[in-house]
Amino acid sequence: MANSDQTQGGYRFLPLNALIFVLALLLLCKLSFTLFTKVAADEAYYWLWGQKLGWSYFDHPPLNAWVLGLSDQIFGTNIIGLRLPAVVTFAGTLYVMWLFAQRLFPTESKNSFLIMVVVFLASPTLFVWTTIVYHDHLMLFLCLAATYCFTDYFARFAEDRETDVKRLYLAALLLGLAGLTKYAAAFLGVSVALVVLTSASLRPLLLRPHIYLAGLLTFACMIPVLIWNMQNDWASFQLHLSDRYELNAFEGINAGTFARYLFSTALYFGVFLLIPLVGIIWPRRYQTSFAHVGVRLAQITILTSMAIFVVFAARGTVHWYWSDLAYALLIIFMPIFMRWAWLIWAHVVTGIVFIAYGLMTYAIVPVELYFGQNGLExxxxxxxxxxxxxxxxxxxxxxxxxxxxxxxxxxxxxxxxxxxxxxxxxxxxxxxxxxxxxxxxxxxxxxxxxxxxxxxxxxxxxxxxxxxxxxxxxxxxxxxxxxxxxxxxxxxxxxxxxxxxxxxxxxxxxx
Structure with missing residues (x-):
């Protein structure tokens, strides 16, 4: 990369051979986790959804269940049939990362791509959640793909208002499918709207029909969820907005759930990612419209989602992994502003330790038993x-x-x-x-x-x-x-x- 690029981004590229070695190690761990760890309780629960196809489900929207049902029909009830969808979506996630790397660092796309993938896989939560078949593996792929398409279209529109709108409709479709997978995709939808409203170069979109038609396409993807909720007294929406929390809004603060959310989020995504989590919000100039729009979209998604989860954590249990989209977007754009190679390596080393612990615990025996801890969960x-x-x-x-x-x-x-x-x-x-x-x-x-x-x-x-x-x-x-x-x-x-x-x-x- 040219010196001007490095000065602007403050990013120092890491040795290619070292990155390839670490990536190979992480991929080997991922394959082992896929094939040898026990089936998680909720994985089995979601597999059952795939056996009883419906418009939607009480806990989540239906797309992941539909995919699991199809995989089971083709490959049978075994670990391959269960987890193959996560292998496919992770391959799709890698492709999206490669597209981002080419646009953000056209002269050093290979190195930046490897950085993204290594940091992503070294985050224990993102490693596991793109391996097992909770809804997140599919939601993350679709949201990252939608982010790329929205960023690409908005960047092109900012430079040429007559640019082709196909990428906008593809982005809307991907966002709709993400919402049909997990409700957390709504944070990306809200962020897209806020990016348009707060950007002078994008507000002219509001005077054209395509942004509204794209919104209708996204909404149309959610029709199965709406049908199910209408048939069942809005039970799923009520669960996620109200019933699962111990306290009513404005009733007080549940200090225990609040502290657990903050601690577990930092620990299980990677404590060293807290530095770029702050860094991505820091104002800076970007060399291209693509980088500017993409980071703005990531910033708003991170701020809105994590702020809401912090508020909800004060009412009751909020699981740390609900923030996975925020961290995934952070990692995509982190090579633009990350200044310290040591921080990446520190994240990788601690991540590999957690992953090794997870492999032992979920494939052979719960490690905490050796330390006298309760391994019931x-x-x-x-x-x-x-x-x-x-x-x-x-x-x-x-x-x-x-x-x-x-x-x-x-x-x-x-x-x-x-x-x-x-x-x-x-x-x-x-x-x-x-x-x-x-x-x-x-x-x-x-x-x-x-x-x-x-x-x-x-x-x-x-x-x-x-x-x-x-x-x-x-x-x-x-x-x-x-x-x-x-x-x-x-x-x-x-x-x-x-x-x-x-x-x-x-x-x-x-x-």
């Missing part, structure tokens, strides 16, 4: 090779058909490992099972009930005349008991009103 991923044969044996011996878990995630895991979609969730907590009418089995019938430390056995007991313990066993890994399971026989089902259960178990602040 991770432990629920293990032992299904022991649970399923016991369940099948009891079903066969007792001659009964129905089986369920005492929480939606254990019900999802049962469904995945038994490879059947007619599994019940006997817990009080609302889940997608409510909308499949798979909370109560038919009156008078019997069922097996699989329970673990996270489950809601009390509500399960209410659904049967009698609930008898058949078997209790521990899942032991390398001498450590990581979890226990209980299998019950529920006899003479007595269905209960789950609408009443939802009221009884509502947070106290809402009673």
């Amino acid at each position: 991770v432990g629920r991923m293990y032992g299904w090779d022991q649970v399923v044969p016991k369940v099948e044996r009891h079903l066969d011996q007792l001659g009964i058909e129905h089986v369920g878990g005492t929480l939606y995630v254990s019900a999802g895991q049962l469904a995945y490992y038994l490879d059947r979609a007619d599994i019940y969730d006997f817990a009080a907590k609302e889940s997608q099972f409510n909308y499949w009418d798979q909370k109560n089995i038919p009156a008078g019938e019997d069922a097996l009930v699989v329970h673990d430390p996270f489950g809601d056995l009390d509500t399960a007991k209410q659904r049967f005349e009698t609930l008898t313990l058949l078997e209790r066993f521990n899942i032991n890994l390398m001498g450590f008991d990581v979890l226990w399971y209980e299998i019950y026989l529920g006899e003479n089902a007595t269905p209960i009103d789950d609408e009443l259960i939802k009221v009884l178990y509502a947070p106290k602040s809402r009673l």
Whole structure:
């Protein structure tokens, strides 16, 4: 890169061979994580969505479930069929990064591309969330692709108002599909609108029909979500905007959830990324319209999303990974203003340590057990090779058909490992099972009930005349008991009103 470019961006390129070596190591770790780590509880839950296709779902929009259902039909119920969609979307994400590198650093695109990918993969959350099939793998790919297309069109329009509008409509379609994957894509949509409104060179778009037609295209992609919510009393929107939080708006501050969000966000994305997170907001001049518009779009997305999550974290639990789009956009534009090579290497080294820990914990044994810590949350991923044969044996011996878990995630895991979609969730907590009418089995019938430390056995007991313990066993890994399971026989089902259960178990602040 020319000296003027380096002076303007303050960016020093790193040795190519070192970057290639680190990238190869990270990709090997990613392949290992894909093939050898246990299926996460929510992965199994989302796999079940793919077996029961619908307009949308209680927890999230439907596109990821549709993709998982298609992959399962083609490749079967196995780790390849489950996680191949994440491999494909990560390949798409790499391609988008390459497009950004070519536009931002045309003379040093290879080096800047490698920087983006290495920093991205060394962020523990982005590494994992583009490997497992939570909705984020698809949302991130679509949002980054949409960001590129919006940036490209806006930059061209700023220089030539008669530029081709095809890229604008492609951007709108990609944004709509991202919204059809996860609601967090709305932050990018809001940011696009704010970029247009706050930029003198882009405000003329408001006098033309294309920006509004593009908006309609984005909105049209969300029609399945709107149909589902209209049919189900806006349940999904209410969940994300209200029901999942312990406090009402303006009621006070939940210091615990607030602190956990800040700490876990910094730790699991990479503490060294806090420096560029501040740096991207710092005013500076950019050499091209593409860089100027792209950074502005990233800045607004980062500020709006993280500000809202900070506010919501003061009301109740907000998971750190909800900020993944903000960090992904940060990394895309970080090579423009990153000044210190040591910071990149520090991020890479700490990231590899976290990733190695994750590989050990999720593929072999929860590492925290060696330090006397409770590994229950991770432990629920293990032992299904022991649970399923016991369940099948009891079903066969007792001659009964129905089986369920005492929480939606254990019900999802049962469904995945038994490879059947007619599994019940006997817990009080609302889940997608409510909308499949798979909370109560038919009156008078019997069922097996699989329970673990996270489950809601009390509500399960209410659904049967009698609930008898058949078997209790521990899942032991390398001498450590990581979890226990209980299998019950529920006899003479007595269905209960789950609408009443939802009221009884509502947070106290809402009673």
